[in-house]
Amino acid sequence: MARPYVGAALIAMHPAPSLIVFTTLSGAGFGLMIWLGLAPMDGEIWVAAVFSLIALGLASGGLLASLAHLGRPERAWKALSQWRSSWLSREGILAILTVGLFSLYAGLWVASGRPAPIVGGLASAAAFATVVSTAMIYASLKSIPRWHSPWTPAVFVTSALAGGALLSGQVLAALFLTAGLALIQVAAWRWGDGAFARAGSSRSTATGLAGRGEVRQLEPPHTGSNYLLREMVHVVGRRHSRRLRVIALVLVAGLPLTFGLLFTVGHGLGALLVVSHLTGVVILRWLFFAEAEHVVGLYYGAR
Amino acid sequence: MTSLPERTEKSLGLVIDLDTCVGCHACVVSCKEWNSAAYGAPLGDLDPYGAAPEGAFLNRVHTYEVDPGHQAPRVVHFPRSCLHCADAPCVTVCPTGASWKRAEDGIVLVNEDDCMGCGLCAWACPYGARELDPIENVMKKCTLCVDRIDNPHLPEEDRVPACVRACPAGARHFGDLSDPSSAVSQLSEARGGVALMPEQGTAPVNRYLPPRPKSDQIDVLGPLLTQLEEEPGGFFGWLDRTLERL
Amino acid sequence: MSYAKQHSVQTAPRISDDVRKTTCYMCACRCGIDVHLKNGAVAHIEGNRSHPKNRGVLCAKGSAGVMQHFSPARLRAPLKRVGPRGSGEFEEISWDEALETARSWLAPLRETAPERLAFFTGRDQSQSLTSWWAQQFGTPNYAAHGGFCSVNMAAGGIYTLGGAFWEFGAPDWERTELFLLFGTAEDHDSNPIKMGLGRLKARGAKVIAINPIRTGYNAVADEWVGITPGTDGLFILALVHELLRAGRVDLDYLCRWTNAPVLLDADGLFARDGDGKELVRDRESGAVVPFDTPGIKPALHGTVDGLTPVFEGLAQRYLAPEHSPDAVAEPCGVPAETIRRIAAELAQAAFEKSFEVKTPWTDFRGERHESFPGRPVAMHAMRGISAHSNGFQTTRALHVLQLLLGTVEAPGGFRFKPPYPKPVSAHPKPHAKVTPGKPLDGPHLGYPRGPEDLLLREDGSAARIDKAYSWDAPLAAHGMMHMVISNAHAGDPYPIDTLFLYMANMAWNSSMGTARVIEMLTDTDADGSYKIPRIIYADAYSSEMVAFADLVFPDTTYLERHDCISLLDRPISEPDLAADAIRWPVVEPDRNVRGFQSALLDLGARLGLPGMTAEDGSPLYSDYADYITRHLRRADVGPLAGFRGDGTADGRGAPNPDQIERYKANGGFWTAEVPADGLYFKQANASYQAWAAEMGFYVSDAPEPYLFQLYAEPLRKFQRAAEGLGHNQPPDHLRARVRETMDPLPVWYPPFEETAIDLDAYPLHAITQRPAAMYHAWGSQNAWLRQIHGENPLYIPTQLWTDLGFERGDWAWVISPHGRIKVPAAPMGALNGKTVWTWNAIGKRSGAWALDPEAPEARRGFLLNHIIHELLPAKGDGHRWANSDPVTGQAAWYDLRVRIERAERAGPQSLPDTGHQQSPVPSAPSRHTFGERSE
């Protein structure tokens, strides 16, 4: 049966792969830039080059993935115009600025063999701002109560910092940050699980039929599907998402912490932990979308 | 561009009467039809004759049951389209400047040539009023028939939205809701017009007139007939007396 | 003021370069439309603001007309079947071959046994042509779709009021204070009813909806009476009981305009004078005088010389306790207090809110009145009343209720649309006398006055293949199209050779027991030849029925042909005006298709049918447009009433070669206003009657005033025959039934199917409703409409849903005494607790309508029709009665009883699966945008 007669499942945002990849990769990339800009690693210059390239690769890979989400990617350049009001526009500008500054920084570093701290600081700051603005794209949406909170930037920023720390081999910081991420994420979930109810939107307020009894969908407007249903009225089993939360936490923080505390982290193990962490982040991002209930679901009988 | 105008000169919008709407979908289809012939890209349909047809519509009519618990539920037909919000979040999130709100009358529009189809504005809209066209891949939304209401090629009386013109029950009304003396403002005032999801802070312009209480839901003491049995001669006695008076 | 930095918008696009005004045919409402063309192609359709039907509005179907016009399911050329029936394997042929084939099949039949052609025409808007064609051919076997549609409403109306609800009258929307709507989901008057309800709402008048289901019109009603199906007769007669008991009836109205005072003899027949005029007794003089004697004061009760006024028996019958609200509350599922209150509200609105329209007028007795008394109570009813086997009598009961309140033809009440009202006496009787090689002896369909008018053969068997006007269905005024295939298959009452169908999807949604009908259409004799030897079908689209035809005439779309919406047929008038209209080719077809009526005239000429063939054997009419312009039914009366003669004559006049052009220039329609002093009480109004006669509405060409018939004497004549009087009597197995059901005063009896089955095994009523945004089968080819209704669940009362353990997403088995279907299910609270329902005609056969075989319509859509039977379960005596109203033969769709069970979820697909048909048209595109970017 099509959507009209869905049962007691969670009706949430569609976890589009392009967006999950985008936020995961770019988060890690910009997180790495933050660390490289502030605390450049010592050692041979090719290491700096490789890590800089990884950072740039992740960030631009993420940005490219985000283009896949666009209906008209050829017009993406127009997105740079509305920085006064739009976080998406700001993010675009900041991302380009960051990539530029960081490339300059990395270029100078490789060319001169020494990192330039002022440029690095600027690049770090820009990368940080980029991550914040990515988060703010989501956090600014009142229509998705779970996202509409400081927890969203908190999670995005910690996750970028943690990923960056892991990638750049800042083991101690990484341990603190992954632990922090886990805690913040758990807190964000606790807050977020009640966000929809607290936001005060219901089928009654959505239809203006408050005070007249329980409002139930009898018939959907169309038996066919539509853009809204696909994009924002995605059906997820509740139990499914609970299980994924645990798995995500284990991958994002559990494994890195356990192994990081028990063993000395060399390149091999480090790489594994990065993979574990980033896989965890992918799941977190999947959950970020798949658990985010949009108030428009109310019109289609959600809640 | 995507900054909202400080204020608009008018606030054009719709007043939709839920007490009169019979859920016939005339507004849905006439809207689709007009917007396939006029403003911007035509509204497309994917797989129109297939297993999963899916097209863009700017207006959709839901059907709800409202169950007071102790009485029979009632059925409410509910047309849903853009409310042309004063604080339109769909406009401010738009990165390209494609989404905008007209300063002269408050109509919220998408300039399709600028739209990159990111969908963020649709996410920002609490009301599900925006749909990405499945073929043109640009954002579509109710234009309040901006291409009709001032269109000199149309006769004066036709310069109203297509859905308003088509609605057989007369459940849709169009006008300036910022002018308290306009017919729509007065209608909304008289019937207790409501804004949808005020808690979202979007300050919608459109108003919905709630269904009036139904007599099977209010405890009115209905009129009662006095029976004739008590009258002399019963029914036919009454008949004779009454006929005499005719 | 300028707005810097804003985008510029094209606020003044030109969407068309030409506008052509014609008539919509996305349904039978027939609204006026403005078709906008751009570069010669249809671009946009909107309502015609000056049209009397819709005054500019347009429904969902009408707005989707562009998609119908460009439908991929349109047939492209005449088709000859090459595979087995039902396979959908065809070869495209030329028109000449198609028409010659048809001629070669039919010509021998006409010469030997014209009745072997059965010509049935579905929802035909050219019945005055098609019936005339069949008459000229000489077959008695002709009818359109009314028998399975709403003939109970039509016949109940004609025999009582001289006109019916259906689309032949309308509430006085501007003045009524209380409106009762019975059993209506959409109606043929789709837009006018919506417009009217909107007016009532805007004025704050009260609407009470009597319907088991609360959706659509019933959802906006101020009060919902969720009645149990089939019990409206009880409910209505309880209202009558209450009003009588309280003396809240309009005695003056009853005396003047109804047969309440007419005297009945001991036999229950009217006392008449030598001229055949009904007699009444004057209270003043005590004299028995004709009803139309001026200045009399007729008595309403008392027996003198064995003669008793109708009203006395009526009052006695309905005052009896069995009609009290308390007695009917339980079966109706409506509390007695509610019935009492509604009765009181009726009285209050009718008598306390009455008013006068101060126009002097004169009645048929010659009495002058200073005003028209208003009775602001209006009612309307449709198939919820009529699609039951007790529907004829329930319709009559409702009309009697209206008459007691004095609201029919009163301002504020229910008003007829010209050429109605029209008494039975102004209608023809039915005809079926066959003479090989000659036309039939008269029109097929009409209104019998008594048993002598039945259409029976020497041996007493039915003269018509559908058995209309036999004792099975004596007043089958619209024929019984739903019986044709099964009777033809059984060769009962006789075999036929060619079944010729037009615009009726009889292999699918218009048949009872669809899967069985498919078997009958494909069933063969021992020698392998089909039981129904030949099937010719005219359709415009690739429907299910097309696949079962041997020869297919492809019609045009409604924007590509001439049509005539004639006063001789079903009118589009409004109470204040007479109106008719045309369709014309606003664009020319781009395929090898022809308007069916033109093709039919061509075939008629090839067969040499009188009236269609000139002396030299050449066709008399070049096409339908030519026929519309030149054909005459009587002197100076033709298909179109407007712009006759020199272009100024209304109603009558010589043919005007310029007539169609004049219609086009006038917006596609013509109207003539009823004179101001003729607007109300039309049946008795001298001014209206004179105007109507002058316009040519009556075959007699003279005024036809009459009394409303509380007591229907023709019914009494049939009843007497059943009592053993007269020489034309029903067969014994039908006697009791005829006696009970053909009561001259309204009665209620339980729907037949209920009495023939175990109600514990089938405790639920199962009914369908029309969705506003879909028209039967033919809406599903429409890319826009099918997104709204692409599948249909069975709605189950919430309580039952919970009791049976249903969950969202579940499927149900729906089981009737005749079969079982598996369907998607959904709960609903605003529903009579003993009723389940679904939308009508959404389910489709895989491969039809140019849809993907996996289309939701074919996989999750379903028809209730599979579990409805055209016959009732066998009686003790072995006879299987038709599942129809015993008076009119109306198909009793809504008598269906079922039980439901939760179905296994695996492989969700609705059952039965009727197989796949190949598409005679190419498959449809997978992406679609209609229109182009406007600059």
Ligand SMILES: Nc1nc2c(c(=O)[nH]1)N[C@H]1C(S)=C(S)[C@@H](COP(=O)(O)OP(=O)(O)OC[C@H]3O[C@@H](n4cnc5c(=O)[nH]c(N)nc54)[C@H](O)[C@@H]3O)O[C@H]1N2
């Ligand atoms: N279960 C159930 N069954 C019902 C009913 C119900 O309430 N419940 N209602 C009954 C009633 S009242 C009716 S009227 C019938 C209706 O049932 P049908 O008369 O079968 O109605 P449709 O399916 O609309 O159309 C019949 C055919 O007309 C064709 N057609 C459409 N336009 C044109 C045209 O311009 N020219 C030609 N030549 N053909 C055209 C269509 O393609 C279709 O094949 O259904 C009956 N069946």
Ligand SMILES: Nc1nc2c(c(=O)[nH]1)N[C@H]1C(S)=C(S)[C@@H](COP(=O)(O)OP(=O)(O)OC[C@H]3O[C@@H](n4cnc5c(=O)[nH]c(N)nc54)[C@H](O)[C@@H]3O)O[C@H]1N2
């Ligand atoms: N949009 C649209 N319009 C149409 C059509 C269409 O297919 N689509 N079809 C046209 C045709 S052919 C016809 S005949 C007309 C029919 O017009 P309607 O008579 O309005 O059509 P139905 O859908 O049969 O509606 C019957 C109604 O009666 C109710 N009902 C059933 N049984 C009972 C009962 O025992 N008592 C009471 N009080 N109510 C009952 C049902 O719930 C339903 O609401 O519509 C015409 N108009």
Ligand code: SF4
């Ligand atoms: S209804 Fe939605 S799309 Fe329309 S203005 Fe408000 S937020 Fe924007």
Ligand code: SF4
């Ligand atoms: S989809 Fe188009 S209009 Fe909407 S936010 Fe993106 S660019 Fe702006």
Ligand code: SF4
């Ligand atoms: S105002 Fe115009 S665009 Fe908006 S819903 Fe109505 S018809 Fe559609």
Ligand code: SF4
């Ligand atoms: S056209 Fe009018 S009555 Fe029909 S659904 Fe739309 S608002 Fe309601």
Ligand code: SF4
């Ligand atoms: S009611 Fe709708 S489909 Fe029917 S004729 Fe009128 S506009 Fe056309």
Ligand SMILES: [Mo]
């Ligand atoms: Mo019908």
